[in-house]
Amino acid sequence: MLKQETLSKNQQIVLDYIEKVNEPIKAYSILHNVQKKGIKAPLQVYRALDKLVEIGKIHKIESRNAFVACKNSNCQISKATAFSICESCEEVSEISDSKLSKYLKNFQDKAGMKFNKYNLEFFGLCKKCSVK
Amino acid sequence: MLKQETLSKNQQIVLDYIEKVNEPIKAYSILHNVQKKGIKAPLQVYRALDKLVEIGKIHKIESRNAFVACKNSNCQISKATAFSICESCEEVSEISDSKLSKYLKNFQDKAGMKFNKYNLEFFGLCKKCSVK
DNA sequence: TAACATTATGTAATAATATAACATTACTTA
DNA sequence: TAAGTAATGTTATATTATTACATAATGTTA
Ligand SMILES: [Zn+2]
Ligand SMILES: [Zn+2]
Ligand SMILES: [Zn+2]
Ligand SMILES: [Zn+2]
Numbered sequence: 001m002l003k004q005e006t007l008s009k010n011q012q013i014v015l016d017y018i019e020k021v022n023e024p025i026k027a028y029s030i031l032h033n034v035q036k037k038g039i040k041a042p043l044q045v046y047r048a049l050d051k052l053v054e055i056g057k058i059h060k061i062e063s064r065n066a067f068v069a070c071k072n073s074n075c076q077i078s079k080a081t082a083f084s085i086c087e088s089c090e091e092v093s094e095i096s097d098s099k100l101s102k103y104l105k106n107f108q109d110k111a112g113m114k115f116n117k118y119n120l121e122f123f124g125l126c127k128k129c130s131v132k
Numbered sequence: 133m134l135k136q137e138t139l140s141k142n143q144q145i146v147l148d149y150i151e152k153v154n155e156p157i158k159a160y161s162i163l164h165n166v167q168k169k170g171i172k173a174p175l176q177v178y179r180a181l182d183k184l185v186e187i188g189k190i191h192k193i194e195s196r197n198a199f200v201a202c203k204n205s206n207c208q209i210s211k212a213t214a215f216s217i218c219e220s221c222e223e224v225s226e227i228s229d230s231k232l233s234k235y236l237k238n239f240q241d242k243a244g245m246k247f248n249k250y251n252l253e254f255f256g257l258c259k260k261c262s263v264k
Numbered sequence: 265t266a267a268c269a270t271t272a273t274g275t276a277a278t279a280a281t282a283t284a285a286c287a288t289t290a291c292t293t294a
Numbered sequence: 295t296a297a298g299t300a301a302t303g304t305t306a307t308a309t310t311a312t313t314a315c316a317t318a319a320t321g322t323t324a
Pocket of ligand 2: 087088090091125128130
């Protein structure tokens with residue numbers, strides 16, 4: 001079965017908002033901002049988030065408990081995500097680097113475990129913050 | 133100034149427990165298990181965890197909100213962590229691979245951001261779980 | 265040793281993040 | 295249309311983490 005083409009109502013509302021803000025945003029902040037659209041409870045947000053993560057429209061920044069829209073034009077690589085995070089201003093960018101993703105997809109650990117997914121978060125200072 | 137050599141009472145209690153269980157463990161589970169040692173409140177645990185993470189004795193598994201003792205004999209690389217996580221049995225291993233860490237330490241993103249830390253989590257099925 | 269700064273502790277309250285449980289509705293497709 | 299799957303609505307609750315404030319222990323320096 002192919003991936004679904006159309007999002008449900010709540011999924012679309014949540015995605016629209018995440019895409020609009022264009023930076024990592026937390027679940028309860030989403031909730032507060034979509035209440036005017038009729039979404040009333042945390043679970044409605046979390047269910048939409050789960051689905052959107054699953055189909056690669058958004059990603060979760062695990063170290064921040066925040067969600068961000070995928071920038072890789074409907075991420076074919078939702079199972080292979082990498083981000084850079086500025087520890088000063090909290091700016092987050094999705095890294096799109098085919099050499100990096102190739103290297104990590106092919107990485108074999110010593111225990112012989114078969115990976116089907118990874119998430120990588122780099123931390124540092126963005127250009128703006130490093131000159132301050 | 134050199135890193136502190138000796139841990140405080142609460143830090144030692146929490147570290148001892150994490151090292152004993154030898155698998156990722158959550159903050160409130162730690163709390164329940166060290167109450168007989170006199171630690172009564174979540175904050176006492178979280179403060180010890182913060183410090184232990186900072187000095188590299190333990191690491192946080194971000195995707196699981198759990199903490200695990202460092203296996204790299206007092207991790208000189210607490211700022212460069214990689215784990216494999218079995219999505220079936222939740223077994224977690226710290227990956228110690230100098231080629232990988234060298235590759236990631238030297239990775240330069242297109243925005244020219246200077247990284248001083250990274251965390252990488254691989255997901256898949258461990259050997260035991262993949263034969264089931 | 266006295267003064268000061270830093271680190272750690274104790275305690276209570278509360279904030280922030282996420283899920284369980286259950287009833288209902290909409291969508292798909294055979 | 296009947297059955298199966300996915301999504302929704304709602305309430306309550308579980309889990310994870312921090313704020314705020316008072317105190318004590320430790321380390322540093324004069
Ligand atoms: Zn993406
Ligand atoms: Zn910045
Ligand atoms: Zn380590
Ligand atoms: Zn396993």
